[in-house]
Amino acid sequence: MNIKVNGKSFSIEDEKINITEFLEIYGIKNTDNTAVEYNESIIKKEQWDTVVLKENDVLEIVSFVGGG
Amino acid sequence: MSLIRNIFEKSLTHYMDNKILEALQRVRVGVAGVGGLGSNILHCLVRTGIINFTICDFDKVEPHNLNRQNYTCDDIGKYKVNATEQYLKKINADVEINTYTDKIEENNILSIFGNCDVIFEAFDNAIYKKMLFEKFTGSSKIVVFGNGIAGIDIIDKEPLTIREIKKDIFIVGDNISEVSKNLAPFASKVMAVASLMSAVGIEAIIRRYKK
Numbered sequence: 001m002n003i004k005v006n007g008k009s010f011s012i013e014d015e016k017i018n019i020t021e022f023l024e025i026y027g028i029k030n031t032d033n034t035a036v037e038y039n040e041s042i043i044k045k046e047q048w049d050t051v052v053l054k055e056n057d058v059l060e061i062v063s064f065v066g067g068g
Numbered sequence: 069m070s071l072i073r074n075i076f077e078k079s080l081t082h083y084m085d086n087k088i089l090e091a092l093q094r095v096r097v098g099v100a101g102v103g104g105l106g107s108n109i110l111h112c113l114v115r116t117g118i119i120n121f122t123i124c125d126f127d128k129v130e131p132h133n134l135n136r137q138n139y140t141c142d143d144i145g146k147y148k149v150n151a152t153e154q155y156l157k158k159i160n161a162d163v164e165i166n167t168y169t170d171k172i173e174e175n176n177i178l179s180i181f182g183n184c185d186v187i188f189e190a191f192d193n194a195i196y197k198k199m200l201f202e203k204f205t206g207s208s209k210i211v212v213f214g215n216g217i218a219g220i221d222i223i224d225k226e227p228l229t230i231r232e233i234k235k236d237i238f239i240v241g242d243n244i245s246e247v248s249k250n251l252a253p254f255a256s257k258v259m260a261v262a263s264l265m266s267a268v269g270i271e272a273i274i275r276r277y278k279k
Contacts, residue, residue: 006233033194035201040234042202060233064197067217067247068105068190 003057012053019048019059026061034063071119076160080117091277092117092270098184099123100172100200102148104253105214106190107138108262109269114156114163116270121156123149124168124180136255172196177203185277186210186269190262194246205237210272216241217261218251228257230264236272240265 001012005026012022019036028034036043037060043051053059070089072078080089097118099106102125110123129143129151143151149167156163168180172191177200181187187209189200197213204211219225226242233239241261247253 030194033198035198035205037205037233040206042206044202062198062201062213062215062233062239063243064194064201064213065216065218065244065246066192066194067245067253068101068103068192068197068214 001053001055003053003055003059005059006061017053019043019051019053022053022059023048023061028061028063030063033065034061036061071162073162074160077117077162084117087278088274089117090279091274093119094277095185095273096120096122096183097269098181098187099190100181100187100196101125101190101192102137102152103127103133103190103192104136104255104258105217105262105265106188107148107152108136108259109188109190109266110152110156111138111159112263112266113270114159116266118270118273119160119163121163122166122168122181122184123152124170124172125149126169126171136253136258174199174203184209186273187212188265188269189213190265192247205234210236210269210276212238212240212265212269212272214241214261214265215239216243216245217258218245218247218253219257220252220254222257222260228260228264230268236276238265238268238272240268 003010039058070086070093102123125148127148129139129146129148139151147169153165189197191197226244228242231239
């Protein structure tokens with residue numbers, strides 16, 4: 001399955017994978033500070049388990065770090 | 069027509085087309101947090117010609133802020149939003165600034181920044197950065213986030229980048245340098261990110277609002 005992540009193509013072997021599982025593969029460690037936009041809609045952390053990725057999905061993943 | 073009410077606003081006409089100044093004067097800009105990023109972003113925006121602001125921060129100026137935030141010893145103990153307002157009015161006496169000393173949360177963020185056309189995210193805390201992202205990236209606002217500003221070293225480190233993740237939503241910073249006990253923030257890098265954020269926001273405003 002091919003999806004787009006932060007503007008780049010990304011191949012996944014598993015056919016059934018939700019956002020939480022994808023973030024682990026993608027190497028996101030601090031999920032509390034991470035925001036996810038899925039096909040142009042914000043998906044909050046509580047819903048990540050319920051969204052199963054499919055071909056051509058578009059993800060924007062932003063991990064924020066403190067300091068301002 | 070652009071507003072020319074004082075010598076500062078008159079001086080801006082030496083540098084920019086009237087239509088650009090008009091675009092900058094048309095928008096209301098929100099700045100969420102007036103620490104290292106926010107205080108430096110604000111004087112950059114005022115010097116470029118923006119005149120309508122909403123600023124929010126619950127903090128007062130402390131001595132340890134002075135290494136990077138746009139305050140002086142005279143400001144210690146004042147609310148940051150009040151010290152900032154005084155400073156900005158020394159540049160342009162006719163700027164209009166709505167100041168809030170509330171702690172921003174899910175339940176008040178819309179009432180504070182809902183009427184802004186542009187928002188600069190300049191919070192300290194990553195959880196609040198994320199909250200603002202989740203609240204406003206689906207809106208029609210121009211939003212500029214600061215992300216990754218810590219450290220004194222910059223050569224051969226993760227580069228400062230500007231990423232437009234979707235139309236008019238920008239992330240600026242090195243994206244990894246979190247302020248911590250081992251990695252302090254310094255004026256040099258914090259102001260670099262603040263300047264880049266200002267530049268990005270100003271260009272996005274002109275792109276959208278210039279007639």
